[in-house]
C-alpha cells in the first residue's frame with residue numbers, strides 16, 4: 001500500500017491528540033501500517049526543540065524566533081521520521097504540521113503566510129501532507145475540554161488570550177477554504193469514538 005501523509009489540525013482542545021490515536025488504531029484495524037507522530041516534535045531533535053518552545057515564560061521568544069524554531073523542528077521531523085516512513089510505504093498520522101505555523105505564527109502573530117512558507121521551503125523543501133483534517137468544534141466546548149485537561153496549567157501557547165485563539169481558528173478556516181483538494185473539515189463534536197469514523201471516511205478513497 002502506498003504511504004500517505006495525513007495531518008490533523010485545529011485550535012487548542014478540539015481533540016487532535018485523542019483523534020490521532022484513535023484514527024491510527026482504526027487504520028491499523030484496516031491493515032494499514034501507521035506511524036503516529038506530532039509537532040512540534042516527532043524526532044529526538046524536534047522533541048528537544050518542543051521543550052524550548054512550550055516551556056518557560058510567555059515572553060521567552062519573539063514571534064520570529066518561534067517561527068524559526070518550529071521550522072527547524074519540522075525540518076528534522078520531516079527528514080528523520082516522516083520521509084523514511086513514507087518511503088517504507090507506511091502511513092503517517094501527524095498531530096499538527098505546517099498549517100499550525102501558518103495559523104499561529106503567520107495568522108495570529110501576524111508574520112504572514114509568505115514568510116512561514118519561505119521558512120518551510122528552506123527547512124523542508126515545501127513538503128506537504130496528502131490530506132489535512134481540520135477538527136472543528138465550537139469555541140466554548142473546546143475551551144471547556146482544554147480547561148479540564150490543563151487544570152489551570154496551560155503551556156505558553158494555551159495561555160494566550162481568547163482573541164489570539166480566534167485568529168488561529170479563523171486562519172485555519174481560511175486555509176481550508178483556499179485548498180479544498182487537500183483539506184477536509186471534520187465535525188469534532190460528540191463522543192470521541194463517534195468522531196473517529198468521520199476521519200476514516202475522509203481518507204476512504206485510499207483504503
Ligand SMILES: Nc1ncnc2c1ncn2[C@@H]1O[C@H](COP(=O)(O)OP(=O)(O)OP(=O)(O)O)[C@@H](O)[C@H]1O
Pocket residue numbers: 010011012013014015016017018019145146148149158188189190191192193195
Ligand atoms: N470527543 C471528546 N469528547 C469529550 N472530551 C474529549 C473528546 N476528545 C478529546 N477530549 C478530551 O478533551 C481534552 C483535549 O483533547 P486533546 O488533547 O485530544 O485535544 P487537542 O486538540 O490535541 O488539544 P491541544 O492542541 O490543546 O493539545 C482531553 O482531556 C481529551 O481527553
Ligand SMILES: Cc1cn([C@H]2C[C@H](O)[C@@H](COP(=O)(O)O)O2)c(=O)[nH]c1=O
Pocket residue numbers: 012038039040070096097098099100101102104105157158
Ligand atoms: C506545530 C505548531 C504548534 N504550535 C503551537 C500550538 C500548540 O499550542 C502548541 C503545541 O501543543 P500541543 O499540545 O502539542 O498541540 O504549539 C504553533 O504555534 N506553531 C506550530 O507550527
